[in-house]
Amino acid sequence: MTTPLAQIRNFSIIAHIDHGKSTLADRLIQACGGLESREMVDQVLDNMDIERERGITIKAQTVRLEYKAADGQVYTLNLMDTPGHVDFAYEVSRSLAACEGSLLVVDASQGVEAQTLANVYQAIDNHHEIVPILNKIDLPAADADRVKAQIEEVIGIDASEAVPISAKTGLGIPDVLEAIVKRLPPPRGEVDAPLKAMLVDSWYDTYLGVVVLVRVVDGVLRKGQKVRMMGTGATYEIERVGVFTPKMRDLTQLSPGEIGFITASIKEVADTRVGDTITDDRKPTAEALPGFRPAQPVVFCGLFPVDAAEFEDLRTAVGKLRLNDASFTYEMETSAALGFGFRCGFLGLLHLEIIQERLEREFNLDLIATAPSVVYQMTLTDDSTIELHNPADMPEVTKIEEIREPWIRATILTPDEYLGSVLKLCQDKRGVQIDLSYAGARAMVVYDLPLNEVVFDFYDRLKSVSKGYASFDYQITDYRPADLVRMQILVNSEPVDALAMLVHRTRAESRGRAICEKLKDVIPPHMFQIPVQAAIGGKIIARETIRALRKDVTAKCYGGDATRKRKLLDKQKEGKKRMRQFGKVEIPQEAFIQVLKVEG
Template sequence: MKNIRNFCIIAHIDHGKSTLADRLLEFTGTITDREKKDQLLDSMDLERERGITIKSHAIQMDYTHNGEQYILNLIDTPGHVDFSYEVSRSIAACEGALLIVDAAQSIQAQTISNLYLALENDLEIIPILNKVDLPSANPEEVTDDIVDLLGCAPEDVIHASGKTGFGVENILEAIIARIPAPKGDPDAPLQALIFDSVYNSYRGIETYFRVFNGEIKKGQRIKFIATNKEYIADEVGTLKLEQVVKKSVKTGDVGYLVTGIKTAKEVKVGDTITDAANPTKESIVGFENVKPMVFAGIYPVDTEDYEELRYSMEKLQLNDASLVFVPESSAALGFGFRCGFLGMLHMEIIQERLEREFNMTVITTVPNVSYHAYTKKNPNEILLLNNPTDLPDPSRLDRVEEPFIKASIITKSDFVGQVMSLCIEKRGEITNQTYLTTERVELTFDMPLAEIVFDFYDRLKTVSKGYASFDYSPIGMRESKLVRVDLLLNGTPVDALSALLHADNAYSIGKRIVEKLKELLPRQQFDIPIQAAIGAKIIARETTKALRKDVTAKCYGGDISRKRKLLEKQKKGKKRMRQVGNVEIPQEAFMAVLKLND
């Protein structure tokens, strides 16, 4: 056990985690030349296309140092704020972390938030300055920033380059020297933490775990504490590039388990595995339940695919424990699910994965957040609103509270003005402004979460030319003046398009939505009025004109009354058509609200 090291790699987006992981695997001989490729651990097509890590990936390396054989368990984690739950789970299974900082970009918001996560779990931090070979690198200044942040000595910061492989040997030596070996009692009852799971269509659910006490053997009868169910360990082993079958996985090691479980609900990430005959007294304190930040409805295009969509979502939830969903129904779209996501990128990735991995074509409604409403009848009873259509009638409503966040933005000092005006436009209040260096400023705002759900992150990148990094944490609910804006197509409200907006912005946003929908709705044989309304009051209107058909073309010459008769007949037909005709809403229309500034 003294020769095992468990560590994860944490950093901001695009600071070179996956590339450095590739170099570590090559240097330790874990992969052969034939298996070499960039972003080796990113197994999903989506990850390769976008160049981001979405899932954390565990892999075991063998390394000989001073004549001793060491087992290094590495977990590569995502850098984007939307996948921070993956990072928190990886951290729970480790004793140390490599904190990677880009020598050209210095410390960013996500670097700091991931570092705090690691420090809360008492992990040993090894700071690494990556990309030192870049012409724009500024190693001395960035090393000073890291020393200020961590309080370590400048010589503790390892200089490396994921591209050229420079400094990889120093990193491996630091892992062995600085990261403590796992503590645990090999003779105690089995106690293992589930930190991930994947669905395999042939073998059922494969569970990834870290053993804290005891050992897990092939054929052993085991028990999952949270669900209180017992299984036989059909196969256990460790995770190299391919899975390696072992007779047992011992204390301190990371491995996988196949029990033939087919139902997704039976495996909970953060659960404790123990021996059925000699169970452990306490379960491991894993991680808190995930807090979704953005809510949106996901509906099958064909209502008959509802059950199929449920199975797909359950399988996806195994692989991505931060996805939360409950069934809901909508008058416009039929049956579907109300899903909670950690952010807009997370929502986009889930939609892509449903389409690619499960062949499900889905419609996603306008994202929103959770509100608290109070009625005049019971002013102390909280009504939780995940859907704008649940808002009580204004005459019965006492007040509405919305979630606020503390947003921390680190940017270059040249862009402070633009970033401030963007945040103030989004109803943000500045609470702090600190100069980290002469070049870089940290701005802290209190903002409504609903305002950052839509296009905030994209616009922040635009106004700061890509130099701003953004991180946020919830700070509770505050009272706000909110109204529900309904959209009516052809006089019929479409519940999937209604939104809760701040009273001051309702008119301008309502007007922009109807203008956008006018462009997107396909023209019919009749005029379609598109209206935005607050209660019974219409605040904006546009009309999609009818496709015209020249019915009088065949009446050339002759008396005008023939033409008039024909036009009257057409007018009646159009009127009837408008009463019974329904308007098809394309998927782009539901997402139009997100792109109002384009």
């Protein structure tokens, strides 16, 4: 039986990390009887261990709930739990495009944060009706009036009818359900039009192959139907159609306005691109849904096994992970210092951290990650343009006409007393101030920053200068020309490829000195003196020397002339000189980890 469009509500929950988005989703599922109390767990939609531990949502999830409203009608509510982090901004934009309204959850004690802003603006761009919700109203520090004023001032939407709730205790949940039914619009769509459905998300299931989350815009999706992906041109026959309640429930078809899943013996998640349009193979729709673009990795780093014997295990692990995450890319690379490994591309730093943690946990691997770098665009003297992912592959300086680096627009919200430190940090990172405004006692700073400065330690330093109170969100804007140089680290006059990096000319010296000092502490002394140098081309910009282990060769000399001692010392000096020419410096794996920590 098809649900009438007027009785369907599709909505997503948007919030900053830790403002209670997943907890509210739990309460809504409980209130609508989606799961029995014995089946309930906290953060029921966050099914990865990392999601639960960190309190973040990584994959978008959907739940179909049946709700009997005060007017006696039974409504079908489709809830989308979207990731909040900037790395997954594209997935969020597709999830929002599949809905007509949003619940804006704001912590009544903390107020509006940077991430809330970014996602709310995306919702407004998608013409959403937005219902503000003040969560954690039961806390002593909660100040509903202040937060309402902040929502109106910073975001610019009416918060006079914001719903006060406590997702933890269940206070105010019926009011939220009524607000969803009354204030959010129903979807629109034509049953008789050619099939047009949006691919919202996909993941790999060991038994079913790829499970695809879809929102039907026009037409009907049926079991046994032959469909085509408009972005990739691939055709598939649908085997299963259903919805999540949040358990999988099979249906015979999905009608306009409904959100559900399909499976069709698809082997790889890479074949189902988020944002693609699904249509009938025989009677296709004239044009695809707008906004589709392939996922582009932004941050790259090398992943190497600590034990070279684990390389095959790492190959299997990245292959399996790629099955489930199409935005993660990898290719083989070798390093003189670290052996065989993979050069991997990620959507951002959180994505990098999550993938590394999943590889180590789920596949029991010990990994070393090289310093993260961003994608640079280079124009060569022969007018060709290349993209550089790995600083070790940089062409000769004489062949390069111009190097462009990615820039971001960052929005930082910070309490007033830390504003000076935050501005200084942004200036130190070559930032350009765009805007500074106030929302109550908090300053909102908008800066343009080069991404490669943010990739290293910006977030950690922002948290430390603001005692954890500042929140930060960004999006990539464009590529701009920059005076970048490749800095090599030489140990005993041998370049260490794993530590090569592209840095701004004004930064090269301080960063080179920091790495040399760190290496001096972590490389153990050898029988000969070892110079550790940072170099740009043929020019040495920083140097430290690791002292030699010295054997006391004069110990057997009793009495006699001083020249006897001198002779023995000269002989030792000659030997050390020869050793330095032919001696090989062993750099322990810990040294790389320590140095990359100083950078990362």
